[in-house]
Amino acid sequence: MTSSLSSRRAPLANPVEQLATLDASMTGRASFDETLRGAGWNALTPATLEIFQINLGKLCNMTCRHCHVDAGPDRSDAMMTRETVDACLRALDQTSAHTVDITGGAPELHPEFRYLVDEAHKRGKHVIDRCNLSVLLLPRNAGLAEWLGDRGVEIVASLPHYRQRNTDAQRGDGAFEKSIAALRLLNAAGYGQGDPRRMLSLMTNPAGAFLAAPQSSIEKEWRTALKRDFGITFDRLLALNNMPISRFLEWLIESNNLDSYMSRLVDSFNPAAITGVMCRNTISISWDGRLFDCDFNQMLDLDAAPASAMTIETFDFSAWQDRNVVTRAHCFGCTAGAGSSCGGATA
Amino acid sequence: MSDHYYAPDHLKAFGTISEGAPELGKKFFEYYSAVFAAGALTEREKALIALAVAHTVQCPYCIDAYTTECLQKGSDVEQMTEAVHVACAIRGGASLVHGMQMKEHAAKVGM
Numbered sequence: 420m421t422s423s424l425s426s427r428r429a430p431l432a433n434p435v436e437q438l439a440t441l442d443a444s445m446t447g448r449a450s451f452d453e454t455l456r457g458a459g460w461n462a463l464t465p466a467t468l469e470i471f472q473i474n475l476g477k478l479c480n481m482t483c484r485h486c487h488v489d490a491g492p493d494r495s496d497a498m499m500t501r502e503t504v505d506a507c508l509r510a511l512d513q514t515s516a517h518t519v520d521i522t523g524g525a526p527e528l529h530p531e532f533r534y535l536v537d538e539a540h541k542r543g544k545h546v547i548d549r550c551n552l553s554v555l556l557l558p559r560n561a562g563l564a565e566w567l568g569d570r571g572v573e574i575v576a577s578l579p580h581y582r583q584r585n586t587d588a589q590r591g592d593g594a595f596e597k598s599i600a601a602l603r604l605l606n607a608a609g610y611g612q613g614d615p616r617r618m619l620s621l622m623t624n625p626a627g628a629f630l631a632a633p634q635s636s637i638e639k640e641w642r643t644a645l646k647r648d649f650g651i652t653f654d655r656l657l658a659l660n661n662m663p664i665s666r667f668l669e670w671l672i673e674s675n676n677l678d679s680y681m682s683r684l685v686d687s688f689n690p691a692a693i694t695g696v697m698c699r700n701t702i703s704i705s706w707d708g709r710l711f712d713c714d715f716n717q718m719l720d721l722d723a724a725p726a727s728a729m730t731i732e733t734f735d736f737s738a739w740q741d742r743n744v745v746t747r748a749h750c751f752g753c754t755a756g757a758g759s760s761c762g763g764a765t766a
Numbered sequence: 767m768s769d770h771y772y773a774p775d776h777l778k779a780f781g782t783i784s785e786g787a788p789e790l791g792k793k794f795f796e797y798y799s800a801v802f803a804a805g806a807l808t809e810r811e812k813a814l815i816a817l818a819v820a821h822t823v824q825c826p827y828c829i830d831a832y833t834t835e836c837l838q839k840g841s842d843v844e845q846m847t848e849a850v851h852v853a854c855a856i857r858g859g860a861s862l863v864h865g866m867q868m869k870e871h872a873a874k875v876g877m
Contacts, residue, residue, distance in 0.1 A: 585842045625837065632840030636809060640840065756838075 421484050423477075423491040424666060431669050432489065434720040440672070441663060441748040444681045451750045458690035463744035466699040468736070471511050471544075472520040472761065474714060475499045475529040476706040480554050483590045485624065485667040487718055490524040497524075499706040503731060504531045507704055508538050510734035520701075520761065522549040522714060527560055540570040547573045549622075549761075552601035553594065564608035573618040574610060575657070575761075576602070581644045585626040602651045611653040619652075622763070624659045628676035630687060630756040634658035634764050657763030660684075662715045662752040684751035692758025695765030698744045704731050712744045714761070715752075721745045777827045810839035817846055818853035 424432035431437055455463065477494035479486075511519065519539035526532050526548060539546045548567060555564060567574065578598050579586045586595035602619075605611060611619030621641070625631055638656040645651040661667045663680060671677040698712040702723075708731040711717040724742040729735060758765030768775075784791025802812050813835045820828030836846050 580840075580842055582842050582844065584844055623840075626842075627837060629834050629838045632810070632838055636804065637840040640808075640810070 421482055421666065423482060423493055424489045424669065425496075426491065426493045429669065431665070431672075434718065437664055437668055438719060438721075438747060440668065440677075441681075444663075444677055445685075445748045448681070448685050451746045451748055454685070454688055454751075455693070455746070458688075458693060460693060463693070463696070463698060463746060465740050465742065465744070466694075468514050468516050468700060468702060468740065470518045470520050470697070470701040470761075471507065471514075471516050472522060472697075472701050472703045472714060473499070473504075473507050473535065474522050474703065474705055474717060475504075475524065475526045475532065475535070477524045478528050479524040479551065480528065480557065481525070481551050481590060481594070483551075483594075483666070484670055485589055485626075485661050487662050487665045487667060487715060488524060489665045489718070494524065497706045498529060499531065499708075501531055501534070503706070503708045504535050504538075506708060506731045506734075507535075508542075510702075510704075510731050510736075511539070511542065511544070513734065513736045516544070516702075518545045518547060520547040520549065525551050525554040527554045527563060533566070536567070536570055536572060540572070545573065546570065547575055550574050550576045551590075552576050552578065553597040555601040555604055556597055564605050564610065568608050568610060568617045571616040573620060574605060575620045575622050576605070577624075578602075578621050579623055579626050581641050581648070589624075589626040599649050599651065602645075602653070603649070606651060611651070613654065618654050620655045620657055621653050622657045622659055624661055628671060628674070628680040628683070630683065631658035631660050631759060631764075633757045658757070658759070659761075659763065660752045660755055660759035662749050664715060664749050665718055681748070681751070684755045687755035688751060689754055689756060689758060689766050692754045692756075692764075692766035695758060695760065695762075696750075696753045697760035697762065698753075701761070702739065708732060710734070710739070713753075715749055716745055719747070719749070721747065772826050774830075777831060780827075808839075810836070810841060813839045814841060814846065814849045818849045821850050821853045822857055 431440070449457070476498035477488055477490040478492070478498060479490035479494065480492060482491040521532070521535060523529065527550065536546055536548070554560060579589045583595040586598065587593065605619055608617070610617045623631065634656050641656050642653070645653065663671055663677070663684070671680050701713060703711040703714050703717050705711065705717050710723045710729060710731060711721065712723050724745055725738045729738060753759050753765070781795070784795070802809065813832055816828065817832040817836050820832050833846065
């Protein structure tokens with residue numbers, strides 16, 4: 420188990436330091452923008468806005484080694500206020516986005532979580548809860564799975580692997596056992612059994628410096644193994660690459676894997692993955708109401724291009740759509756291999 | 767030229783082996799890609815077989831390459847270790863089963 424970069428006052432807690440490290444790792448390699456141009460994209464432009472991804476804050480009951488948010492139990496310093504939640508809802512009402520994707524930290528720990536879910540549900544939106552699973556076992560969250568199911572909320576649950584070793588290596592000792600207990604609890608609440616109102620999606624990401632497995636090729640094996648070993652069912656499997664930022668970046672440096680990992684991402688650039696990357700159909704809103712192209716840019720303080728004068732309070736839909744996505748070296752993480760976004764593979 | 771055997775950079779440069787015999791290189795690498803594409807076996811299963819064989823032929827390039835490949839295809843270290851034990855068992859068993867020849871010959875020449 421680690422602790423947050425922030426609590427350790429580690430230099431990498433500063434996004435400027437992370438960007439400088441990433442830029443240095445790209446020496447001698449074509450930049451992401453140059454690579455995009457080589458694939459026929461002069462810039463990454465927005466597609467139809469479909470997803471409001473709201474990051475409620477950095478508070479989490481876990482401290483995973485790969486966390487791109489630098490979340491943890493000590494991060495109650497960064498929590499969205501009710502006023503900002505309401506501003507998100509007013510902005511949402513300006514758009515025809517069909518999905519509200521709630522993330523953190525562990526969003527279920529946030530005092531406004533249920534309010535936001537209820538308000539998005541009332542508006543007829545598809546609501547996603549990005550869940551670390553173990554949070555569902557906390558006494559304060561007793562009955563939460565049923566409550567979410569009553570509102571048709573999709574659970575996107577993090578589970579690195581269907582076996583213990585890789586899961587605990589990334590998320591801490593005991594994480595796998597808690598995950599299995601939480602998945603059983605979700606199954607008991609009707610999740611993961613083909614009901615579109617109780618969708619249970621599992622999100623796997625690699626426990627190391629390699630790319631995510633192609634989700635379509637491993638889903639059947641996951642389904643068989645989780646059913647056989649634990650009696651657990653789920654609806655779909657999503658695979659996500661790790662972004663070379665925050666605590667995963669720290670691990671890459673400490674394990675002397677940064678150079679080879681960046682080579683892997685750059686060498687695995689897949690032009691077919693570009694169209695579906697999340698930054699094109701998503702608005703990412705931080706706990707303090709700033710606007711970003713994606714949750715990763717958010718953690719690097721790379722504000723969205725029109726956002727210098729725009730926050731969620733002053734959101735203007737047409738100005739939002741009239742922008743180019745801000746890109747840096749970490750973007751190779753979303754275009755490597757089968758592609759990678761909050762919805763899984765993109766190619 | 768490196769001053770030791772098995773330089774890690776050789777793996778990255780493997781494709782340049784075609785320079786001496788381009789047609790044969792092209793055929794080999796096309797065949798190689800086709801072998802590892804999903805078919806009756808999945809890509810993950812083929813990567814595990816390759817990992818086991820890599821240990822049998824004791825190729826450090828292949829061990830590195832197929833360790834990463836197995837992980838990227840969704841296997842974990844426990845599964846990969848079992849694959850290596852399969853290679854080990856066959857290799858050890860192959861030695862041991864030759865003991866049958868030893869037994870027969872000893873029986874023939876002995877009293």
